[in-house]
Amino acid sequence: MNNKLITVTSPLLPNLDDFHALLQEIWASKWITNNGSFHQQLEHELATYLKVPYLSLFTNGTLPLITALQALRITGEVITTPYSFVATTHSLWWNGIKPVFVDIDLATGNIDPNKIEAAITPNTTAIMPVHVYGKPCDTEAIQAIADKYGLKVIYDAAHAFGVKVNGESILNAGDLSTLSFHATKVYNTIEGGALVMHDEKMKKRIDYLKNFGFADEVTVVAPGINSKMDEMRAAYGLLNLKQVDTAIEARHQTAIKYRETLREVDGITFFDDMSGVCHNYSYFPIFIDENKYGMTRDELYFKMKEQNVLGRRYFYPLISTFSTYRGLESSNPRNLSNAHKMADSVICLPMHHTLSEEDIDRVLECIINK
Numbered sequence: 544m545n546n547k548l549i550t551v552t553s554p555l556l557p558n559l560d561d562f563h564a565l566l567q568e569i570w571a572s573k574w575i576t577n578n579g580s581f582h583q584q585l586e587h588e589l590a591t592y593l594k595v596p597y598l599s600l601f602t603n604g605t606l607p608l609i610t611a612l613q614a615l616r617i618t619g620e621v622i623t624t625p626y627s628f629v630a631t632t633h634s635l636w637w638n639g640i641k642p643v644f645v646d647i648d649l650a651t652g653n654i655d656p657n658k659i660e661a662a663i664t665p666n667t668t669a670i671m672p673v674h675v676y677g678k679p680c681d682t683e684a685i686q687a688i689a690d691k692y693g694l695k696v697i698y699d700a701a702h703a704f705g706v707k708v709n710g711e712s713i714l715n716a717g718d719l720s721t722l723s724f725h726a727t728k729v730y731n732t733i734e735g736g737a738l739v740m741h742d743e744k745m746k747k748r749i750d751y752l753k754n755f756g757f758a759d760e761v762t763v764v765a766p767g768i769n770s771k772m773d774e775m776r777a778a779y780g781l782l783n784l785k786q787v788d789t790a791i792e793a794r795h796q797t798a799i800k801y802r803e804t805l806r807e808v809d810g811i812t813f814f815d816d817m818s819g820v821c822h823n824y825s826y827f828p829i830f831i832d833e834n835k836y837g838m839t840r841d842e843l844y845f846k847m848k849e850q851n852v853l854g855r856r857y858f859y860p861l862i863s864t865f866s867t868y869r870g871l872e873s874s875n876p877r878n879l880s881n882a883h884k885m886a887d888s889v890i891c892l893p894m895h896h897t898l899s900e901e902d903i904d905r906v907l908e909c910i911i912n913k
Contacts, residue, residue, distance in 0.1 A: 548851045549852045551853045551855045551892070552894065553897050555730065556783075557783050557786070561782050566775065568778075574774065575775065577771065578771065580774075581777035581778045582600060582771075582774060584781060585732075585772075585780050588781065588784055589780075592705070593714055594712040595715060595739045596742070597742065597745070597746040598737050598746075600736075600737050600777065601735065601736040601753060601771075602772050602773070603725070603734045603735060603736050604723025604728075605723075606736065607736045608631065610753060611697045612635065612640065612697065613638065615697065617638065617668050618639075618640065619641065620641045620666040621668065621670065622645055622671070623654070623673075624645065624653070624654040624672065624882070625868075625879055626882045627673040629862055631671065631699045635671070636867065642868065643871075643873045644882075645662045646658050646879050646880065646881045647675075647881050648681075651675065652676060652678060652828075652885060653673065653675050653678060653679075653680045654672045656680075656684035657684075659688050660688055662873065663688075668694060669696065670695075670697075671696075672685055672699070673701075674698060674702055674706065674713060675702065676825060677706050677824070677825040677826070678820075679817065682713070686716070696718050697720070698713075698714075698719070700721060700722055701721065701728070702825045703720075703825075704724075704728065704729050704730045704825070705791065706822060707820070707821040708821075709819045714739045715741070719740055720738070720739040721738055722737040722738075723735075724736055724780065729787065729791060729824075730787045731780075732777070732783070733776055733779060735780065751764055752765055753769070753770040790895075791824060793898075794824035794894055797824070797898050798827055798894070801813070801827055801907070805829065805907070809835050810835030811830070811910065812832070813830065824894065826857070826891045827891060827892045827893075828891045829891075829892060829910075831890065833888075836913075838913060840856070840888050844890055847909045850909055854891060855891040856886075856889060856890060857889065861879065861882055863876075
C-alpha cells in the first residue's frame, strides 16, 4: 500500500503561471504595498463573495482581533471560550484585557450562551465567541445577552469563511467579525486576514488603525500599527477566490465519506451538518470515547502518525491551562468540564481539497482496524 505522508491540511494554491502573470503586473507598476490596486480589488471581491457590506484586509489573522478590540475601545473584561486557538485570547492579553472563560456546548464546540450571563461583572465590556470548526455560534442568543447588558460582540470567525445561516453570512453577526487567511485555512493568501464591519465609518477607522493611524499625509488620528496586506498576497488571494468553491465542495465530499464509514464505529462520534447552514468543511473533528472504542485518543493519534497519517488534537490543550491564563479564576476546570471533555477526546482528521480516494481509505483504515 502507498505509505506517502497524508497531512492534516494542505494549502489551496493558485496556478503558478497565472500568479506569475500578476506578479509581472506588480513589478511593472512598482507599487508593492500601501493599498495598491490588487489590494483594493481583493477587498471589493471578497466583500461581494462573502455577502458583507465592508471588509478590511490584514497581513494575518491575529491583527484583526487586536485591532477590533482597539476600534471598539474594549477594556476591562471580555467573556470568551477556552476552546479555541491561542490567538483569540492572546489578542485580549495584548490589549491589557482580562479574559473570562465560560464553558462550551458539546453539541457544537462553541461557547454556551446559557453560561455567559453568570460570568458578567461590572467590568465586562464585550463577548468574544468563536465559530469553532466553522460551526455557527448561537448568534441570536449571544446578541440578546449583549443587548441586555450593553456589551459589544466580536466574533472570531477564523474558521468560518463563506459560512451562511439561512442564506445570510455568519460574518454579519455582532459588531465585528475577524477572518484568517492563513495557509491552513479553506481560503488563504499565504498569511493574511480580514475584519468585517457594518458601516463605512467603522471601515475608515479600521483602515486608519492598520496604517499607523494616518488619516492623510500629515495627520495621525490614532495610535495605529502596521498590518496592511501587500500586493503579492492580494494577487494570490484574487486567484484563489476563483477556485475556493471547488475546493470547498471537494472537502464536502470527503466529509460525506468519513461520515458514511465512521457512523458505524462504536466509540467514535462527529458533528453532522447543521440545519439551514451552508458549511465550509474547514475541519473534520472526531471524538473518541476510549471505553467504547477500546483505545485512548492519544493512542489512536500516535497510531495514525506511525502510519504516516497526520491528525491534529485541535484544540488541545485548552487555552485556560496555559501558564499565562491558568491562574485566572475562570480557568478552574470545574467551570469548564465540557471544554476539557472535548479537548481530551478530539482528533481532527485530514481535511483538504487534494485528498484522494486512496488517502481517505487509509485514514479510515487507521481508525477501523484496531
